Amino acid sequence: MPKLNELAAKLGWEIKTKSVPIDIEVKTGYASDLLSDVLANSIEGDLWVTRQTHLNIVAIAVMRDLAGILLVNGAEPEADTLEKATEKMVPIFQTQMPAFEVVGRLYQMGISGERR
Amino acid sequence: MLDLSMHILDIVQNSIEAGATEIEIIIHENLAQNGLTIQIEDNGRGIAKEMRDKICDPFTTSRSTRPVGLGLSLLKEAAQRCGGEIEIQSEEGRGTKVKAFFQLDHLDRPPLGDMGETIAVLILANPRLDFRYTHQVNHHIYCLDTKIIREILGDLPLDSSWIFDYIKRDIAQGLKNIGAASFPKGMEVLK
Numbered sequence: 631m632p633k634l635n636e637l638a639a640k641l642g643w644e645i646k647t648k649s650v651p652i653d654i655e656v657k658t659g660y661a662s663d664l665l666s667d668v669l670a671n672s673i674e675g676d677l678w679v680t681r682q683t684h685l686n687i688v689a690i691a692v693m694r695d696l697a698g699i700l701l702v703n704g705a706e707p708e709a710d711t712l713e714k715a716t717e718k719m720v721p722i723f724q725t726q727m728p729a730f731e732v733v734g735r736l737y738q739m740g741i742s743g744e745r746r
Numbered sequence: 747m748l749d750l751s752m753h754i755l756d757i758v759q760n761s762i763e764a765g766a767t768e769i770e771i772i773i774h775e776n777l778a779q780n781g782l783t784i785q786i787e788d789n790g791r792g793i794a795k796e797m798r799d800k801i802c803d804p805f806t807t808s809r810s811t812r813p814v815g816l817g818l819s820l821l822k823e824a825a826q827r828c829g830g831e832i833e834i835q836s837e838e839g840r841g842t843k844v845k846a847f848f849q850l851d852h853l854d855r856p857p858l859g860d861m862g863e864t865i866a867v868l869i870l871a872n873p874r875l876d877f878r879y880t881h882q883v884n885h886h887i888y889c890l891d892t893k894i895i896r897e898i899l900g901d902l903p904l905d906s907s908w909i910f911d912y913i914k915r916d917i918a919q920g921l922k923n924i925g926a927a928s929f930p931k932g933m934e935v936l937k
Binding site: 664665666669681682683684685686688689692714718 | 748749827853854857936
């Protein structure tokens with residue numbers, strides 16, 4: 631299974647949280663912009679693909695023990711989001727691709743959205 | 747819509763298209779009642795009675811059937827998603843009042859967004875209209891009123907870049923002072 635740092639390098643993602651370790655394997659992912667939906671349906675270790683950038687995304691990632699957050703469409707995270715993500719060791723990445731495109735690439739690389 | 751300020755911009759646009767000359771925006775964060783209320787009131791031409799019932803239906807939004815866009819439908823959807831509702835009062839020839847309620851700490855409540863930028867843009871783009879923006883957090887109140895700014899400025903027009911910057915900064919500082927937009931809430935995990 632690919633690691634976050636390999637995905638970031640291959641798909642050209644910008645790493646927004648420079649000091650957070652990303653030498654982490656990823657097996658599954660979840661894509662949604664509704665925070666209550668992510669809280670209900672994400673699973674531990676998911677890479678979360680979203681367009682939301684505000685501070686609460688970090689809370690969701692911590693609560694659900696997600697592997698990281700990928701912001702799509704070049705969305706810029708707020709300063710307080712990055713600060714808290716760094717403190718809580720939640721890696722945040724940014725891609726210029728829209729969600730559909732990047733999720734397709736991830737699926738091709740073996741990352742599934744299957745719920746266990 | 748990513749934040750509440752975008753919803754507000756959209757609703758105020760309706761007011762402007764309805765010929766309003768005075769527009770009041772009130773945001774009230776009531777921490778004790780866990781509520782956030784947005785109120786937008788104008789002195790535009792109002793909404794005809796037969797239109798009022800279907801004004802939130804996204805399938806009656808074409809401009810030939812009514813004078814507003816999708817704004818109200820989207821605001822209603824956002825409020826309902828966050829345990830709230832919207833309320834529209836309108837009188838033909840007098841004006842319209844739109845009120846939206848949100849559960850303050852609802853997980854899906856959009857953040858406030860950049861109110862300074864939003865209000866400054868509205869004033870810059872509509873220098874002849876009057877805007878009053880009041881933001882209340884419990885008992886702390888911030889208010890910006892273009893009538894008062896006009897009194898101070900005299901004949902100087904409101905559509906200048908330094909007025910834009912001044913308004914943007916004043917709102918940002920004012921909201922900070924009253925503790926507005928204290929998003930998120932109830933996220934103990936972040937402490």
